[in-house]
Amino acid sequence: MATAPFFATLDAALRHWAGRRPLAVALDDGATQLTFGALQAGVAARAAGLRDAPATVWVGEHASPVEQLVDFLGIVASGRAAAVGDPDWPASVRARVAAAIDDRPAARPPPGPETDFYVGFTSGSTGLPKGFRRTHRSWTESFRVCLDSFGDGAATRVLAPGRLSHSLFLFGMLLGVWTGAGAVVQRRFATQRALDVLADGAAQALVAVPSQLALMLERSARRATARCHAVQLVMISGARWMRHRTGELRALFPNARLIEFYGASETSFMAWTEADPALPDAVVGHPFANVEVSIRALDQPEREAEAGVPGLIFVRSPMLFSGYVAAAVEDDTAALRDRDWLSVRDVGHVDAAGRLCLAGRQKRxxxxxxxxxxxxxxxxxxxxxxxxxxxxxxxxxxxxxxxxxxxxxxxxxxxxxxxxxxxxxxxxxxxxxxxxxxxxxxxxxxxxxxxxxxxxxxxxxxxxxxxxxxxxxxxxxxxxxx
Missing domain, CATH: 3.30.300.30 (ANL, C-terminal domain)
Structure with a gap:
């Protein structure tokens, strides 16, 4: 288990490390480096300029990754929610999504654990991305259980090779700020640069989707890239990992724990496992320590399914989202709520070993x-x-x-x-x-x-x-x- 201070809000973590380690590099995008002290100064300046801003403020989409993170954290430090859009949205989609975000005034008190700090977007069957809101607590609890579950590697410098608009990479970036170890970021995934960063020891942890890892394995094989001995942790999510390639991944990262985790934008973490080619394909792992799982009947989601029978996966945890934005269309991809239980409409069961097994999305x-x-x-x-x-x-x-x-x-x-x-x-x-x-x-x-x-x-x-x-x-x- 990795030991690290616990903070009630994300901005509190940044203030802490800016005071303790002001000259340590917090963010590096290959072109710009910011120390924790400089990051805090930039964040404070951005927050001060938002006194009359509404409760939700859009993050600039065309700045560098480091500039975007300064903008994001400044909005958060002001007590507002930072909305992160996809720069590839067509203008018509952008306009409709912006109209869905209400412009109510921000609350005056400083941010607390139950304050919304982030609005992300997930796709729906209507074609219009749905905005989802997350509180500080929902992510600080995610950081806590990440450190508790994944060990010391989770408290090292993280490479997050993707956009802020992908919540997985945003999580990796903010994990580096949370732990004080810092993060290396990329606007777009660049295979060779990612391998260079990891081989040089500039980051000791990696968060990635399986398609990125496949590209890294192919590039490494073609160019006989050096093994990345400094990497302690590889966190895999976003899609099913190709477990038959785990041996190749272990060869590239010989000293790393290879962790697969299952989650969603609305739930954060749900279950995790060490990558193992011997595992049945359906197994996504044991629930995280702060997650409860309930399998419900497909035709009656208020009723528990019979043991071993696939049903809708419902979870209860302190990491759940606070809801969709006011004008979001709740279609057949929207999460289902049953009091304090939530389902993203995935279907699965719990096996005899207590492992969650995923069949797939109900809609598919x-x-x-x-x-x-x-x-x-x-x-x-x-x-x-x-x-x-x-x-x-x-x-x-x-x-x-x-x-x-x-x-x-x-x-x-x-x-x-x-x-x-x-x-x-x-x-x-x-x-x-x-x-x-x-x-x-x-x-x-x-x-x-x-x-x-x-x-x-x-x-x-x-x-x-x-x-x-x-x-x-x-x-x-x-x-x-x-």
Missing amino acids: MIVTQGKNLFPDEVETALLRHPSVAAASVHGIADPLRGRQVLAFIQPASGAAAPTSAALAAWCRQRLEAYKVPRRFIVRDSLPLTASGKTDHASLAAAAHQTADSSGEASPGPQEFPA
Whole structure:
């Protein structure tokens, strides 16, 4: 367990370290370094200029990463919530999102544990990002349990190679401020620079999504990059880690704990595990010490599901969000509340060992041949194929089966596209027959979201368009029936 002071608010942590370690580097984006003393001075100046600002203030989107963090922390220190938008939003989306943020005046007292400090955004089925609010306490408790669970490596300098608009990377940046160890940040992920920072020992902890780690492994193999011996902790989240590549990751980071954690923007941490290729694919780990889990019936979320039967995952913890912004549209992707319990509509169960097992998101569930199929399981099986770099599985209309299973495939770098017969045979060895895709569509690359995840939503639209345009679905140039 890592020992570190506990602070009631994020701005209190910065003031503490600015007093104790004013000359230590707090933030480094490769072009600019700020010490804790300089960071606190910049934050105080920004806060002083917000006396008449509303309760929620937007962070500047086109500044450098260090400048953005000064802006963010200045807004927070003023007692307001910092709203972080995605710079890639179209102007029309930006205008609608801005209109959804109320402009009520800020409370005059200084920020406290229950004050909202952050408004982030998550996508919804309406196409309009939903704003979610987080209190200081919801994140200070996240920092506490991170340090308690992940050990001393969590209190070291963190590399957070992504935008503030991705809450995972924002968490990594603020963890470095919270512990006083500092953070190395990137506006956009740069594979070689990330490897250089870690190999040089400029950061001893890394927070990353699986797609970033895959790129680092590929670059490291091609260029015979030196092992990163100084790294003590690798924190993996945002999507399922490809556990069959854990050995490669251990070789690159020989002295690091490799931690997978499961969570969501609305919940923070839910469960975690050490990365282990022997673990069943569905296992996401034991709940964090301050998290309770309840599995509810899919058709009656107010009722507990039978033991071992998949249901909606509800959690109760001090890390839950305080709600969506006032004008947010609560669609079928919005979190469900049952008093102090919350579900982001993920489906799973708790196994005999007390581990949380994740089937997938309820919205993505496919009913085929009268059975429930979760694309995550099929995608995980496909990603184990040595010639597959990315996969996205969907259901399209089928008069016989109800839904027909279709898979988009991105071949691995330097590999020939696998044939549909090979992919189908691979899946049959690992999955029940009804889960094997009937069609495969191979693309040079699959689209990604701003956070680096496979963009399943846009691929779902493409799948339906393919079905609509081809009727019963005769294969196109790169479409192969199994």
